[in-house]
Amino acid sequence: MEHRNITLRLPSDLIRRAKMIAAARDTSITALVREYLSSINGSDDYDEAWEAERRLMEKGLPMRVGEVTWTRTDTHER
Template sequence: MGRNLTLRLPEDLVRRAREVALKRGQSLNAFVEELLRQALAEEGPEEAMARQLSWMRQGLFSSEGQALPSREERHARGA
């Protein structure tokens, strides 16, 4: 069974990805999964971990130095 994942991507990138997926007869989900599998097959787990740790140290996962919202804040429902 798959796991849901929320990503924030530029709208034009999503639009272009949907177009490519449609041309291939795939859903956007299947297209992204294929790309991830290809990328991960090209490097071993040690390299992937080192790269991601490097990104984290550089702050590439932050939001311009601001604290990222909690899960509850991201999924808050209007009352």
Template sequence: MAKRNLTVQLDEDVISRARVVAEKRGTSISQLVAQQIEHLADEDERYEAARKRAMELMDTAATHGGGRKWKREDLYDR
């Protein structure tokens, strides 16, 4: 996949802490950011797919006669 540059502005403190994390992981700040953004995008796609499946299941359940078959009077002795 083709890669493009992206400019991000961060506080100096965040950059310093990110350098430490990148060093510990043997990677670059750029790679850390790329991994996190990819993770976030994947997570959002999974959420949307699950939401779509849930909505489809609810639509299907509603059309299969899930309506009530009792009357209020059947539940209570008067």
């Protein structure tokens, strides 16, 4: 994967807090930004998977019930 540089213009207090967070996590601001962008990029995959599951639930699953060979009393016997 090719890497490219970008320039961001951010408020100085945000940069200061980002540096503190990065230091606490023993990482870099670049790694924090990369992690964040990867997480929001992955959310599209999640949304697509959720939509597919929703459609499947609406459609329903083919289910069969076999012959009933028990009675209600049988299920309550101890």
